[in-house]
Amino acid sequence: MTLREFYIALFVGKNCQPTTSHLPLKMNKDKYITKLKKLSYPKLVKRAWKVWSEKRRKETADHRGYVACITCGVVKHWKELQAGHFRHNHLDFHIKNINPQCVHCNKFLHGNLGNYAIWLDKTYGFGTAESLKLMASKEKDRPCSKDELIQIIFNN
Helix, strand or coil, rough: CHHHHHHHHHHHHCCCCCCCCCCCCCCCCCHHHHHHHHEEEEEEEEEEHHHHHHHHHHCCCCCCCCEEEECCCCCCEEEHEEEEECCCCCCCCCCCEEEEEEEHHHCCCCCCCCHHHHHHHHCCCHHHHHHHHHHHHCCCCCCCCCCHHHHHHHHC
């Protein structure tokens, strides 16, 4: 057993289970929705993004919590990866637009968009990258209403 395998067996087995809920423990759903509706739009987007990005990274992880960066293939625990965008703003909560990326690709290579487009076309079919570009250019308003953001928080 290598040192890496030892640490994976020691720590990951205990910590890779998803949390049961992201809601406050002693607050019922109606009170929490009322509280969320009082938040400003940017704060609500931030909270919805936290839930959405965690969900997208966990979905693609294996049973131990490990997932590969879609653009370079490096394998890390889902908590060490980021939720990378192909296009920002209007497609922030589109399931095909958000995928796990390592910090190097997402931040320092600015999304590594060439490899991202190739991965999108391989995974979802030829032309997916182009259709996401078109969708992003057509949208003019806010990406989601407050009610849609609250649904994202509760449905994930």
